[in-house]
Amino acid sequence: MAERKQRLVVSILEFLEASIADGTVSADDKDGVEVAVQCIGEAFGVDPSDEAARKRLSVKPATLPSIFDVYMNTKDKMQNTTQQAPKAAAPAAVSDQDKAAAEKHKLTGNSKMSAKDYASAIAAYTQAIALDPTNPVYYSNRAAAHSSANDHNSAVADAEKAIQVDPKFVKAYHRLGHAQYSLGSYDAAATAFNKGLELEPTNANLRNGRENALARAAEATEDALPDPPPAARGGGGNAGAGGGFDDVLRSLGGGAGGPGGLDIAGMMQNPAIRNMAQSMMANGGLENLMRNPALSDMMNRVQSGGGLPSMAELMNDPTMRQMAESLGGAAGGAGTGRGAGAPPRQ
Structure with a gap:
């Protein structure tokens, strides 16, 4: 580290001496700069008159001004790149017209769920999402339709998307817990129910779901009991x-x-x-x-x-x-x- 500082000092001395030689420093200031060269050298243990030491510590052909120019050019390029970098696009605002149309698709989906036409319900909720992807209800309803069609993996994905859209949408945690439970992932189900309870501690459905999932998780660690005789x-x-x-x-x-x-x-x-x-x-x-x-x-x-x-x-x-x-x-x-x-x- 000491030698690196000395190399910097030598570069400064070379810059000052070059400024005297090329006339950058006026004749009136020449004596003062020469004194400064001696003082700086002594302060950092560099003898300006020791040519062998100066040659060893010199960074030539680079000079202090050239090094500084490289730094400034790099800095300017980085600033320009940052300023020109495209910003992440904000979510597009959903028009009132699209929201109204999405609600109609949701109602259609609910009607199809009542008729147990789960494929049509999923299609209707998908159309609602296409029009208004900012409403967690549509993802949650589609998760329920997927679960009813025994596609619990898709239900998990939709419930997680609903939570991503609105982390405080409690029903999505119940949908997620139910889907995980149906897949036999009892620990994951208990975690989902518990996260919902953190938002709504008095929710009996979430509490019962968590207790049941924890009970099944505990049972899964035990050896299965043998079946009783046919009689x-x-x-x-x-x-x-x-x-x-x-x-x-x-x-x-x-x-x-x-x-x-x-x-x-x-x-x-x-x-x-x-x-x-x-x-x-x-x-x-x-x-x-x-x-x-x-x-x-x-x-x-x-x-x-x-x-x-x-x-x-x-x-x-x-x-x-x-x-x-x-x-x-x-x-x-x-x-x-x-x-x-x-x-x-x-």
């Missing part, structure tokens, strides 16, 4: 005597080949359903069901005019299917010797 599942019985899970679905119209509708009157006449309800109440199944984010999402959809999902759609949710299977087994146990008070298989 305990009631596999050989019929629906009226508490037959297996498929018989229960047939009574609901949701079994293999069924239309997927809910026959409430038929449900109330089926002893298997009554047994399932009693078992659910006795073993805490109802509380677990109410914490399920799939049920919360279904209720949100009903409130927004989306209509009830089919039984086949509900059974795509891993928790609800597992609960139905275990409760179906419990109901079947009544006719196959399994104790009525025995806890259902979790």
Whole structure:
């Protein structure tokens, strides 16, 4: 470092001496500059009269003015580049006309959701987004449509986009949590629900979704319990005597080949359903069901005019299917010797 300073000092001395020689310094100032050369050299340990030392420390052919010119030219170019760099384009303002048209597409999408025409609903929400990409509701609604069509990966992408547009849009966190939960990503689901709760701590749907996701995440770390013997599942019985899970679905119209509708009157006449309800109440199944984010999402959809999902759609949710299977087994146990008070298989 000391030698570098000395090289700078030599460059200064050379500049001063050259200024004397080329007449830059007037005759009246010559003596003063020569004294300055001696003083500067002594202050930094450089002897102006030591030619060998000056030759070793000199930066020639470069000179102090040429080095300074390079610096100034570089600085000017950098400033010009910065000033000429294009600025990031601000989001284009959405006209009132486009906003109104986007709302019409949203209403069309809601109507298609009620009719369970999810492909058309997705198309309508996509048109709304094209007209007004600044509204998080459109992304959130399209996420719900993707989830209803069992495309939960697309639902995750749309929910995340809604959050990007408006990080305070609480419903998007519920959409994201539900989609992650349906994909079996229980830790990610719990994180999404929790972020929503940070914005709205009293939201029961988010709280129940988080608790259910955390419970499933904990279960995933445990070894799976073995299936009960066929007799305990009631596999050989019929629906009226508490037959297996498929018989229960047939009574609901949701079994293999069924239309997927809910026959409430038929449900109330089926002893298997009554047994399932009693078992659910006795073993805490109802509380677990109410914490399920799939049920919360279904209720949100009903409130927004989306209509009830089919039984086949509900059974795509891993928790609800597992609960139905275990409760179906419990109901079947009544006719196959399994104790009525025995806890259902979790």
